[in-house]
Amino acid sequence: MTTRKIILFESRAARARSLERVLESLADVVAVPSLSGAARQALDDPEAAILVAVVGPLDEPAARLLSGLKKARPDLSIIAGTRPSDFLTAVEMISAGGLDGAFSPDDVPGAFTAVRSEIQKKDLEERRLSASRTLRRLKVERARSDEQRRELEEIYETTLENLMTAMDIRDIETFGHSQTVAKYAEALARRLGDRDDGKLENLRKGALLHDIGKIAIPDAILNKPGPLSPEEWDKVRLHPTLGYGLIREIKLVPEIGNIILYHHERYDGTGYPHGLAGGEIPREARIFAVADALDAITAHRPYRKPRDMAAARKEILRNSGTHFDPRAVDAFCSIDLGEWEKIRFETTKQIPFTEDFFRLFRKVKK
Numbered sequence: 375m376t377t378r379k380i381i382l383f384e385s386r387a388a389r390a391r392s393l394e395r396v397l398e399s400l401a402d403v404v405a406v407p408s409l410s411g412a413a414r415q416a417l418d419d420p421e422a423a424i425l426v427a428v429v430g431p432l433d434e435p436a437a438r439l440l441s442g443l444k445k446a447r448p449d450l451s452i453i454a455g456t457r458p459s460d461f462l463t464a465v466e467m468i469s470a471g472g473l474d475g476a477f478s479p480d481d482v483p484g485a486f487t488a489v490r491s492e493i494q495k496k497d498l499e500e501r502r503l504s505a506s507r508t509l510r511r512l513k514v515e516r517a518r519s520d521e522q523r524r525e526l527e528e529i530y531e532t533t534l535e536n537l538m539t540a541m542d543i544r545d546i547e548t549f550g551h552s553q554t555v556a557k558y559a560e561a562l563a564r565r566l567g568d569r570d571d572g573k574l575e576n577l578r579k580g581a582l583l584h585d586i587g588k589i590a591i592p593d594a595i596l597n598k599p600g601p602l603s604p605e606e607w608d609k610v611r612l613h614p615t616l617g618y619g620l621i622r623e624i625k626l627v628p629e630i631g632n633i634i635l636y637h638h639e640r641y642d643g644t645g646y647p648h649g650l651a652g653g654e655i656p657r658e659a660r661i662f663a664v665a666d667a668l669d670a671i672t673a674h675r676p677y678r679k680p681r682d683m684a685a686a687r688k689e690i691l692r693n694s695g696t697h698f699d700p701r702a703v704d705a706f707c708s709i710d711l712g713e714w715e716k717i718r719f720e721t722t723k724q725i726p727f728t729e730d731f732f733r734l735f736r737k738v739k740k
């Protein structure tokens with residue numbers, strides 16, 4: 375709260391002292407022996423908040439002086455001690471805004487009450503002003519933080535894209551896999567009734583990042599041409615947990631983390647890392663598992679020939695209820711194979727110069 379002073383004018387010394395004593399409990403009091411001196415003091419001192427002036431008769435000169443002072447310093451409260459016979463004039467002045475209160479010259483409690491209520495009014499006003507200042511500041515801060523959030527989102531998107539590129543470049547055999555499974559997963563989710571753009575976007579991001587943990591798996595294992603040893607498999611099986619740990623720090627939405635962490639869980643509980651079963655596996659991870667398998671079966675791999683969509687459908691159907699959630703499999707089967715072909719064609723053609731890239735990559739890796 376601001377420091378406030380009460381400027382006091384009372385020509386009778388004994389009265390002035392007793393008024394001063396009483397008013398001191400409310401704020402600092404500066405007693406001035408003349409009315410004009412008190413007015414000047416009130417005008418000059420920015421801490422002067424209230425003028426208590428015992429004018430006696432509220433005659434023309436006194437009224438003019440007080441009204442003039444009020445005009446010059448509208449924030450100053452002026453309380454006049456005046457004769458009861460002048461109360462009507464005082465009330466008129468209060469109505470006109472030239473005065474804030476009046477009391478009988480000998481009514482010390484009346485003066486105290488009037489000053490106290492002025493101080494309360496000022497406190498309230500100050501609180502209101504400070505609240506509205508805080509509100510304005512908050513609005514500005516919110517606008518600023520909205521702006522920062524947008525910037526962060528942009529950085530986050532770029533980081534995401536870079537992480538995926540890093541992963542795709544590293545794992546040559548699955549180059550483009552994440553883009554394709556993201557589209558497959560979206561098609562499945564839409565068939566299962568998902569319409570929420572935010573949710574679909576999270577599913578897409580989760581799909582794009584699902585194998586991000588493979589960044590931590592040594593090259594010798596990840597790109598090993600022959601079959602993996604049991605110890606090597608143990609390491610590969612860590613990639614969902616590693617990936618989850620990696621992105622958890624960026625505080626991603628849960629759906630994205632769920633796909634990364636649970637995309638190798640199986641519907642019958644025989645998957646990893648936690649061996650969750652059925653509905654324990656988050657829905658987005660169950661949907662994603664079908665999309666992931668579809669691309670794994672149909673995509674080109676150097677160690678085996680790609681199988682066509684019809685073979686993929688057979689394989690996925692065969693694993694309905696064991697590996698996959700039957701509802702996700704039903705959704706998959708209800709979409710024409712031609713549609714899946716189309717999605718596959720659309721996403722793989724977006725990857726530029728795939729063959730050139732592969733050649734270049736192999737050269738670097740040699």
Ligand SMILES: [Fe+2]
Pocket residue numbers: 584585613637638
């Ligand atoms: Fe994986």
Ligand SMILES: [Fe+2]
Pocket residue numbers: 551555584585666
């Ligand atoms: Fe995958």
